[in-house]
Amino acid sequence: MYEFKVEGMSCGHCIQTITKTLNNLDQSAKVVADLASQTIKVESVQDPKLLAAEIEDAGYIVVSTRTL
Numbered sequence: 859m860y861e862f863k864v865e866g867m868s869c870g871h872c873i874q875t876i877t878k879t880l881n882n883l884d885q886s887a888k889v890v891a892d893l894a895s896q897t898i899k900v901e902s903v904q905d906p907k908l909l910a911a912e913i914e915d916a917g918y919i920v921v922s923t924r925t926l
């Protein structure tokens with residue numbers, strides 16, 4: 859499980875966009891995004907660098923990544 863701290867998430871649509879893009883990379887990824895803390899928790903077998911790159915490609919800034 860990885861936790862990404864991001865900038866730019868402002869509404870439910872952002873969460874949908876990010877969830878969709880991460881599921882394109884890993885169909886079985888479990889994504890839980892929290893607007894208040896601007897964090898995205900992802901359970902995935904994929905490399906966190908690839909996950910972060912997907913989030914950035916969707917238009918959000920990944921500030922930090924940590925492994926939980």
Ligand SMILES: [Cu+2]
Pocket residue numbers: 867868869870871872873
């Ligand atoms: Cu939004």
